[in-house]
Amino acid sequence: MNLPQKIAGVNKNSIPRLVQYKYVLKKVLASGSDRVYSNELADAIGITAAQVRKDFSLFGIMGNKRGGYSVSDLLGIIQRILGSQPGQDVIIAGMGHLGIALSNYKGFEKEGICIRAGFDIDPVKCGVQGNIPVYPFSECEGYISNRNIKVGILAVPADAAQLVLDVMVRGGVEGVLNFAPVHLMAQRSCVIHDVNLGVELEFLLYFVNALNNRGGKA
C-alpha cells in the first residue's frame, strides 16, 4: 500500500488544504478576530472561495449564511477531521542533514506533533542532536514497539531506505514520510507518503525552462 485509495468519498486534494486552512485560522485567531469568510481563506492560500466552500461542504462543515465562519469553531472542526490532537509522536530514521533540519523545526510542536527520537547507524550522529536524543539504529524497532510509535520519518540514503522501512514496519509504524528518492514497498499495512525534493525542484525548473520559450534549443 502506498496511499489509501479512498477515505469515505473524500476528495484527497482537500486534505492538504484543510491543513493549510488550519494554519491560516490559527493566525487569524492570534490576530484577535473570530470571524472569517471563505474568500479570506481562499486568498490566504491562493485558491478560490468556491473551492474553500466546496471543501467544507464535503466534510459537512457549515458556516452562517452571510456571517462567514466562527474561526474557533472552524479550527476545532478541522482539527477533529485531521485528527490533530496533541501528543502525536514521531521518530526519525537517519539523522543526516535533513533529519537534523526536521528535528530542529519548531513548527511541528505547534500542531501537536512531537518528534521523540532519532536513529542512525553512524555512532557519531548518536547522543543528543539539538532537541532530541539520537540512538543507534539497532534500537529503532524496539523503541517503536515499546512506545507504540505510529509514524516515522525516513531520511536515510536511498540504498538503505527499504531496509530501514522494513525495520520500522516490523516495529509497528502505520505511516512513513519518505524523503529517499525511491519507491518503497511495505510488508504489512503501512501508509507511505513520498516527498522527493529533487522532483520538486526539477518540476519548477521545467516550468521556468518551458516559459523561457525553450524549444529552439533542441
Next chain:
Amino acid sequence: MNLPQKIAGVNKNSIPRLVQYKYVLKKVLASGSDRVYSNELADAIGITAAQVRKDFSLFGIMGNKRGGYSVSDLLGIIQRILGSQPGQDVIIAGMGHLGIALSNYKGFEKEGICIRAGFDIDPVKCGVQGNIPVYPFSECEGYISNRNIKVGILAVPADAAQLVLDVMVRGGVEGVLNFAPVHLMAQRSCVIHDVNLGVELEFLLYFVNALNNRGGKA
C-alpha cells in the same frame, strides 16, 4: 502567478513522473541495460504501465512495439523535455537548517543543477557553509542579476518570506521553490512552487489517524 496554467496541453501531473522516469532510467543505464519496458518503469515508481505509456504518448515519445524503449534514447528525450541541461544555477536564501541540508545534497548536481551560493541576514551563517559560499543577504539581488540566476530556493522564516521573494524577483529570478509555510505573491512574472513539509507530515497523519478507525472519538 503561482504556477503557469497550462503548458501546451500537457498533463501537469506527468511532469513529476517524467522526472522520476529519468531517475529510474539513469539507474537502469548504470546497471548496464539499454532496454526498458513500460511495466518496469511503472513498477519502479509505483504506477501502472498504461500510465507510463500515456505519459509518453502525450509527449510524442515512441518506443518499439514489442521491444520496449531504448534507455539512452528515452533518457535523452526526457531530459530534453525537462530542459535538464548541465549548469542550471540556483541560489538559496536562508542558510538555516533546511538551507544547509539542501546545499549539501549531492543529488542535485547529478541532474545538472548547481547550487551556486547562499544568502543570509545572519552574519554568523555567512562565509563558507559546506560546499557553497554564503553571502550577506544584501548582496542577493546583485548576485542574481549579475550572474543571471533564474531560480532561487526560499528557506527563510515565514515572516521574512515575502520580502525575500520580492528581492529575488527584483534580481530577476523566474522561479522560486518556497519552503516557507505562507502563500506568496510575485510582483513580476515568477513561477512559485510551494513545498510545505508540515502539510506533508500532517497529510500523512490524517491517513494514519483515519485508518485507525478514528470517528468514535468525536
Next chain:
DNA sequence: CCCTTTTTGTGAAAACTATCACATAAAAAG
C-alpha cells in the same frame, strides 16, 4: 417590517486525469 446586500451551500457543468481495452506492429518460434 420590507428591501437590499452579502455570503453561504451545493447541484450541475466543465475540466482534467487515469484506466481500459484492443488494434497494431514487431520479434521470436515453428
Next chain:
DNA sequence: CTTTTTATGTGATAGTTTTCACAAAAAGGG
C-alpha cells in the same frame, strides 16, 4: 514464411476535481 507471442500507442471510457452559478438564508438599513 506463417503463426504465436508480447508490448506498444491511443481512442474511448470512467473517475476525480474544480469551477460555475444561483437559490436561500441572514444581516442591516430605511
